[in-house]
Amino acid sequence: MNSIAGRLLRGLLISSLVGGAVLTIMVIYEYGLLSANPPPLWKTVREITEHVLVPFGVFLLLFGTGALLVVRRVEGQLKGIAGDVRQAAQELRSYQTPPDALPRELTPFTEAVNELTSRLAAHARRQEAFAADAAHELRTPLSILALSLDKLPAEDAAPLRAQIRALSDMVDQLLLLARSNAPDTAQRRSLIEPDALARRIVAELAPAAIQAGRELSVESDNPAPFRGLEEAVAASLRTLIVNALRAAPEGSEVIVRAGPGANLAVIDGGQGLTPDELDKLKARGIRADRAPGGEAGLGLAIADRIADSHGGELVTCQPAYSGLALRFPAARPA
Structure with a gap:
């Protein structure tokens, strides 16, 4: 039982067994059920039923129902946020969980995830900027090389010109790849x-x-x-x-x-x-x-x-x- 509801059910079961045993011992001691002159059996059963089983059963039912409703509500909130995260992933944009979207006990987790997505978005922006700068810097020497090839015989310049053209195409593709991975890609x-x-x-x-x-x-x-x-x-x-x-x-x-x-x-x-x-x-x-x-x-x-x-x-x-x-x-x- 790895789910929260499963763990809650297991905890309630253990609590009910331990609590029922303690209450049973208290009833036995209080009414002298193990004394030399114990009350009749029917009275013993009635006392245990009225003072142990019924109150404890009502308590477990109400407590378990309330706890399950709380768990289901938090589960619904988590599913809603998971849907928002999936949508953000499809659009390749960062996602920040609102601070009041989940219970306060989960705040350290949401803050850690928000910090991670912020760092990843900043890293992606730096990558795009570096690729753009590198592409622009590479274009200049490639243009100079292309112009320098005019001084060579046509038969010698042709294969070199093809290589320079291939390098220029690769630079353009790298720039387009960086833009495709940018955090604001969805808007473009x-x-x-x-x-x-x-x-x-x-x-x-x-x-x-x-x-x-x-x-x-x-x-x-x-x-x-x-x-x-x-x-x-x-x-x-x-x-x-x-x-x-x-x-x-x-x-x-x-x-x-x-x-x-x-x-x-x-x-x-x-x-x-x-x-x-x-x-x-x-x-x-x-x-x-x-x-x-x-x-x-x-x-x-x-x-x-x-x-x-x-x-x-x-x-x-x-x-x-x-x-x-x-x-x-x-x-x-x-």
Whole structure:
């Protein structure tokens, strides 16, 4: 019995046994039930019933009922606060328990939890600020490097320019990831339509697909809207499409599927990734998309973390298809 009500019931049971035994001894001593001339048996039973069982039973019934009502009331308050905490967790915002929301005996616990959430929120704000500052600081030397490449022969500058472009994209993704994890993310989120987002990103990457000798198309399968930072989700989807264009055989088709539900899948004709392989690529410290062309980055790892900050996940489409999918929780009806 780990519940408060169970412990209360066990305590009342022990108290009733001990109290009943004490009262029985007192009645036996008071009325000389064990003396040389004890009263008749029927009188003994009546005395114990009237002076022990009935009063003690009424007391236990009233006390137990009152205690159970108090426990149920506190349990209801805890469930209400738990619901508020879950809602705050879904919206990625900190939560402070009101000081008068729970009994005074729980104040040390609520104060400790409030202090913890305050420190976590402050840490998240510092992380976002650091990522933003780092991104801005990195953009300047990358721009200077890109300009310096103009002095090199075109054939030498091309691969270096591609690496700088990949680094710039990674910096942008890190900044979007930091914004996705910020405490005030809920206020900045909007309703995202998977079909519209997929068509926009495919239109952006269509020239690159043609240049790479691949076909890029969009399919809609009863998509459902979800809430999030659209540019962060767009960056994750863009990473999946770019990886698919590199992995797909030349002349094959890469399909971006919106739906079913709040899902965005990128299906290619490559070998695909098993769940174990995808987990390894998503692990911290693993380069997620070292491609044949030499580009390197943290693409899949960042895409997975952006999805996670939206309550979603990056999963493999196997065994049904070869590809990856971003799954998000559908938006609640207004």
